[in-house]
Amino acid sequence: MISVEHITKRFNDTTAVDDLSFEVKPGVITGFLGPNGSGKSTTMRIILGLDRPTKGRALINGKSYHSLSAPLREVGALLEAKAVHPGRSARNHLLALAVSNGIPASRVDEVLNFVGLESVAKKRAGDFSLGMSQRLGIAGALLGDPPVLLFDEPVNGLDPEGIRWIREFFRKLADEGRTVLVSSHLMSEMAVTADQIIVIGRGKFITSGSVDDLTKNAAGTVIVRSTNNGELTKALANTSATVSEINDEGLRVSGLAAAAIGDLAFATGIALHELTPERASLEEVFMELTHDSVEYSQTAKEAN
Amino acid sequence: MTHTPGLYAVIRSEWIKFRSVRSTVIGTVIMFVLTIGIGLLIGFAVKGHLQSMTPVERATLDPIQLAMGGILFAQFAVGVIGALLITSEYTSTSIRTTLSAVPNRLRLVSAKAIVLALVIFIVGEIASFVAYFDGAAIFHGTIAALPSLSQGKTLQAVFLSGLYLTLMGLFGFGLGLILRQSAGSISTYTSLLLIIPILVFLLPSSWQNNITKFEPSVLGQAMRSTTGVLRGGTPVFGTWTATAILASYCVAAVGAGIILMSRRDA
Numbered sequence: 129m130i131s132v133e134h135i136t137k138r139f140n141d142t143t144a145v146d147d148l149s150f151e152v153k154p155g156v157i158t159g160f161l162g163p164n165g166s167g168k169s170t171t172m173r174i175i176l177g178l179d180r181p182t183k184g185r186a187l188i189n190g191k192s193y194h195s196l197s198a199p200l201r202e203v204g205a206l207l208e209a210k211a212v213h214p215g216r217s218a219r220n221h222l223l224a225l226a227v228s229n230g231i232p233a234s235r236v237d238e239v240l241n242f243v244g245l246e247s248v249a250k251k252r253a254g255d256f257s258l259g260m261s262q263r264l265g266i267a268g269a270l271l272g273d274p275p276v277l278l279f280d281e282p283v284n285g286l287d288p289e290g291i292r293w294i295r296e297f298f299r300k301l302a303d304e305g306r307t308v309l310v311s312s313h314l315m316s317e318m319a320v321t322a323d324q325i326i327v328i329g330r331g332k333f334i335t336s337g338s339v340d341d342l343t344k345n346a347a348g349t350v351i352v353r354s355t356n357n358g359e360l361t362k363a364l365a366n367t368s369a370t371v372s373e374i375n376d377e378g379l380r381v382s383g384l385a386a387a388a389i390g391d392l393a394f395a396t397g398i399a400l401h402e403l404t405p406e407r408a409s410l411e412e413v414f415m416e417l418t419h420d421s422v423e424y425s426q427t428a429k430e431a432n
Numbered sequence: 433m434t435h436t437p438g439l440y441a442v443i444r445s446e447w448i449k450f451r452s453v454r455s456t457v458i459g460t461v462i463m464f465v466l467t468i469g470i471g472l473l474i475g476f477a478v479k480g481h482l483q484s485m486t487p488v489e490r491a492t493l494d495p496i497q498l499a500m501g502g503i504l505f506a507q508f509a510v511g512v513i514g515a516l517l518i519t520s521e522y523t524s525t526s527i528r529t530t531l532s533a534v535p536n537r538l539r540l541v542s543a544k545a546i547v548l549a550l551v552i553f554i555v556g557e558i559a560s561f562v563a564y565f566d567g568a569a570i571f572h573g574t575i576a577a578l579p580s581l582s583q584g585k586t587l588q589a590v591f592l593s594g595l596y597l598t599l600m601g602l603f604g605f606g607l608g609l610i611l612r613q614s615a616g617s618i619s620t621y622t623s624l625l626l627i628i629p630i631l632v633f634l635l636p637s638s639w640q641n642n643i644t645k646f647e648p649s650v651l652g653q654a655m656r657s658t659t660g661v662l663r664g665g666t667p668v669f670g671t672w673t674a675t676a677i678l679a680s681y682c683v684a685a686v687g688a689g690i691i692l693m694s695r696r697d698a
């Protein structure tokens with residue numbers, strides 16, 4: 129169980145995390161989703177006691193990270209894959225970590241085998257590819273067999289086989305009753321990986337729930353084809369609808385139900401050739417949810 | 433897996449890290465070779481000039497300082513080892529991995545300092561005694577013959593040569609903790625040893641003697657001195673006062689580093 133309680137983190141003028149609160153429960157995979165720069169990594173560093181929050185606190189099973197005497201046995205984390213001294217061998221890197229937390233050296237070989245790095249265990253970590261570094265990071269996270277695990281953008285740098293492997297691995301961890309928090313800026317990734325999703329934008333909590341809940345509550349879109357798409361677009365402009373796409377195929381309309389669009393077309397004298405309500409994809413829900421925050425951060429950057 | 437790991441576990445971990453990286457191992461070897469090798473070079477070079485020395489030069493000749501001349505070079509190696517011990521963690525961001533395994537900053541820094549100090553102390557003492565015996569052999573039967581270890585302050589001077597290297601390694605470590613960058617820490621360290629004396633030299637001479645004796649390398653010469661004055665007659669602090677002042681620099685630098693580390697984001 130991870131509890132984030134009203135965390136705010138400011139870096140000079142940037143508010144990276146803004147009064148963020150959420151809980152991560154054991155036994156499920158929790159996706160931590162937000163566009164790039166929305167504060168996911170910062171939040172994870174605060175949970176691990178690396179960054180000091182400006183306000184608020186994060187607890188692991190009710191305790192602050194700093195109070196853990198053997199943290200690797202309680203929390204495993206993969207933040208940046210390359211957070212390893214490049215000149216040290218993979219095995220020595222893991223051995224030093226293990227020894228500092230009273231973990232037996234035999235466990236180092238176990239985790240090296242598990243991630244498939246046993247053959248390169250004596251090689252310098254600096255010569256590893258990103259995928260191998262990710263595996264080394266995962267080995268480090270598993271060293272203490274911890275009940276709580278955090279992974280920051282873990283699929284970056286993995287090949288399709290590695291991605292499948294890591295998804296099954298998260299599933300296994302959750303099935304064993306562990307608390308698993310996985311961040312990503314890709315909704316499509318979270319849709320197939322996570323059970324529960326926490327969405328943030330610009331450091332603020334936006335929503336959370338199961339993958340199903342999130343798509344159910346989202347406004348759907350309607351695909352419309354007609355004899356006169358131009359006229360129909362003009363007519364729709366006077367309503368609450370938003371037309372997001374215009375091409376030969378037709379219009380993609382959101383913010384107005386299919387029936388209302390049909391009535392409007394009839395009233396305007398335009399014949400409809402297609403009127404297809406679409407359930408919003410998770411990706412669209414995400415874009416919609418975080419639209420404001422992304423746009424804001426872009427205009428803010430331009431202003432600077 | 434039931435006991436709670438403490439400082440000793442972190443010391444063992446830091447020792448594994450120290451010996452498993454090329455830069456620290458090579459740095460330690462360089463420090464050893466410089467202490468002995470430069471001592472030999474100075475020995476052979478000076479031996480040929482002994483007869484042509486002026487009476488003043490002869491009077492202030494401190495053969496122990498000559499034999500320990502390699503320390504003046506090895507002090508740069510230990511500063512670099514000390515600084516890199518921590519700055520390499522920041523430049524590779526492995527400090528985040530380290531701190532997530534050992535969130536107690538005081539414990540982590542203590543473990544690193546203990547490993548660093550022990551390694552430099554052991555290697556530094558061996559190198560210092562080898563340098564002494566080399567010097568004794570080279571100057572045997574000359575006017576610069578080295579006093580035996582049991583005479584006067586000889587043993588103390590040789591012992592404090594190794595301790596000086598240890599303290600300077602810790603000082604470099606403290607600078608690394610504060611600055612977190614390899615290049616910045618190493619250039620600050622070398623500036624303190626090389627540039628400050630030049631700047632002090634530009635000051636009115638009445639100030640010079642008062643400031644010079646506080647410079648780290650001059651404190652080191654005071655620690656190795658068996659005569660109480662440097663060549664040229666510059667007065668220096670007493671041996672143990674100098675040791676205490678240099679140790680206080682280390683405590684200040686490492687202490688400031690620990691406080692900063694506890695306040696700053698990793």
Ligand SMILES: Nc1ncnc2c1ncn2[C@@H]1O[C@H](COP(=O)(O)OP(=O)(O)O)[C@@H](O)[C@H]1O
Nearest residue numbers: 139142144162163164165166167168169170171
């Ligand atoms: N150490 C730092 N110093 C200054 N700004 C930072 C620092 N770390 C992160 N930020 C800023 O905080 C915001 C959130 O960043 P981050 O947590 O990395 O987001 P994410 O992981 O979701 O992409 C960004 O605007 C980023 O530029």
Ligand SMILES: [Mg+2]
Nearest residue numbers: 168169280281
């Ligand atoms: Mg990130």
